[in-house]
Amino acid sequence: MTSNVWVRPARMWSGIILFAFVTTHLLNHAVGVFGISAMQVVQEWRWALWKAPLGATVLYGAALVHITLTTYRLIRRQTWRMPDDEVLQIIFGLSIPFLVLGHIAETRIAGSFYGVDEAYHAVLFRLWPDVAWWQSTLLIVAWSHGVIGLHHILRHRHWYPRWRVTLVVLAVLIPFLSLAGFVAAGREAHAMAPPQAISQEQRAGIDDARMMMKGGLATFGAGVLALLAFAYIRRRAAATVTLTYRGYGPVKVPLGTSVLEASRMHHIPHPSACGGRGRCSTCRVHVLSGASDLPEPFGVEGRLLDRIGASANVRLACQIRPTHDVGLRILMPVLGEQRAREEDEQQIQEWALEQEATVLCLDLRAFNMLTRASQPYEIAVLINRFSSEMTQAVENRGGRVDQMHGHGLLAVFDTPAGGASARNALHAARDMARVIDLLNVEIAGALPIPIRAGVGVHTGPVVLTRIGADVASSSLRAFGGTITIAARLEAATKDMLADFVVSEETARISKLDFSGLKTRDIMVDGSDMAVSAYMISDQELLAQVLGGTKTVTETKSQTAMAAARG
Ligand code: FES
Known part of the structure; x- marks a missing residue:
């Protein structure tokens, strides 16, 4: 049976809330490098968020939901074969309750039930240095558990590869700064006047609470083990x-x-x-x-x-x-x-990875007329030459030819993603137009009409996958709506009397100046969706856009071109 629809989102969102709590906690520790007083100021804000009735309800509710649903998922597992990072995530997740128990007893329970000072100065004085290693282990384990979970949630978002390096830096930097703040503040706490000592009654109460929590945890652990054993036996005996x-x-x-x-x-x-x-x-x-x-x-x-x-x-x-x-x-x-x-996730991702890319679609105009009026040998030579020149133009700008057919090609620019890819694609479009001009000069007289091409460019998510019988012979191919739209924009070049049609999305991402150029809404075949795109009449105008020296308006260029074409 398919799993309940609400279980996965509930587990994910409760995990995100807990991760937010851990992050604010670690950032608060990190402020320790500026001194305990700074830490305490931030602690007030943090408490205002997580100790307020609403914040506390959300936090404890999330903890309850997350523990319940992850335990449920664990018990329902039919196999323990799983990727390494998932194994690590489970081990870290199971370790957290054991590691955090003492911390909760010494801070939240001591403060809320026995009137012990919970402010940073007092807590650090008690923790440093005897239980510093325990605290540090807790910090790293809880953080790593959350980071792996977040990675699983985000890794298939099309923007994730672009942000991956930044997120890895943050994933390392935050616990590092937190540990640094903890060490600095722990030392400072011992250089200051000691806080009020915990009385014998308070200590006895805290220890009792700790024992009760340990008992509860042991019972819970034993219950989970019993359920796992029961599920295993039932599976063995089941139909x-x-x-x-x-x-x-x-x-x-x-x-x-x-x-x-x-x-x-x-x-x-x-x-x-x-x-x-x-x-x-x-x-x-x-x-x-x-x-x-x-x-x-x-x-x-x-x-x-x-x-x-x-x-x-x-x-x-x-x-x-x-x-x-x-x-x-x-x-x-x-x-x-x-x-x-x-x-191995990296390897598998190569087989179907969604990411953002700029797609360029080029098609030769009047190709049928060209083939009818030329000898097959001439066409074969032209296509070979055209293919190799266009491939070079794409690869020179960091793109990859995804599909090549006799009268056109589809190229994908995805490294680096974002603005640079969009600009590279537009530069490649201009290079291609230049090469076509040179080809026309070179083969003038051999063909009945000069060759011309229309280019459509669009940016959006594509799914990259390998096609082929084995690793050596396979090639990377892109799929998705972005390709359909780029092809539609290319087709629109004929109606719009423009050599290039560039989607507003590509223009926006490229951060180039398209102001003053006219846009049109172009319907995408097979859907009721329209894509807004800029008309760029010729390569001179495209060069001006790329060079940031645009002086000609689209209207004038198109008017001139329409007149020239009769
Ligand atoms: S959707 Fe089934 S493994 Fe990803």
Whole structure:
């Protein structure tokens, strides 16, 4: 059965709230490098947020929801084969309650129930240096658990690769500064007058509370272990279903096992770039028999299948748990040397990664007329020459030719992502126009008409994947709506009497000055969506945009061009 739709978002959002709490806590520690008094000022703000009735309810509610749902997920696991980072995340997550228990007793419980001073000076005096290593371990473990979780949530967002380095720097810097602040403030606390000592009654009360918490935690841990053992025994005794994989034969798995878990249990290579979270679609399978016995896709699975326009009987292996025998075929390949490293996220991501890119689509005008009026040999020479010149123009600007056909090409600029890619694509468009001019001079007389091209450029998310039988012969290809739009903009060049049509999105990201140029809304085929785009009549005007020296308006250029074309 597909998992409940609310479980995953609830687990994710409760985790994000806890991560926000940990982040503010660590940043507060980091202020310790400026002294305890600065720390205490920030602590007041932090308490105003997390100790207020609303903040405290949200925080404790999130802790309860997160612990409950992660435990539930743990117990429901059908296999313990999983990527290394997931193993680490689970180990860190399970360690947190044991590490944090003493800290809660000495701060929140001591302060709220026994009137012990909870201000930084007093707490640091008690912690430093005897339990400093324990505190530091807690800090690193809790932070790492959150960072891995956040990475899993964000890694398939198209903007994530652009921000990856910044986020890694923050992920290292924040705990480092926090530890530095903790050490500096701990030393300062001992150089100051000691705070009021904890009385014997207070100590006894805190120790009692700590013992109670330990008892509760031990009971909870024992309960979880018992449930895990029970789930394991039940799985062993439960009825089984048979999954018959095309190319791998039948495997028997306990009822309730997802298809992806079944593949992992039986060492069947099965891509799962998002680790089974229903975000990447690389695990999809074609259900060859028994599809009608599966529940209809809904929730995470339904949305993702809709988004990729999956055909009937294509399902996400990580989301379906067959209750009857099924036959299926894994759709995405895990190739050659990858099989040994199928859990290696970096490797798998290369097989289907969504990221932002600028796509350039170029098409030769009047190609049919050209082929009808020329000898096949002349056309063959022209196409070869054209292909190699255009490829060079794209690669010189850091792009990659994604598709090349006789009369045009599609190029993707995704390194570096963002503004630089958009500018590189526009520079490449101008270079191509120059090369076409040179070709026209070179082969003048050999062709009945000069060659001309229209170029459409658009920026947005594309899905990159490898196509091919093995690593050596495979090539990277881009898919997605951004390509459709770039092709539509190229087609619009003919109607708009413009050599280049550049989407407003590309213009915005490129940070070049397009002001004064006219825009048009261009309908995208097969949808009711319109894309606003700039008309750039010729390469001179494009050069002015690229050089920031634009003086000609689009209207004048187009008028001149329309007149010249008769
Ligand atoms: S593994 Fe990513 S959607 Fe199934």
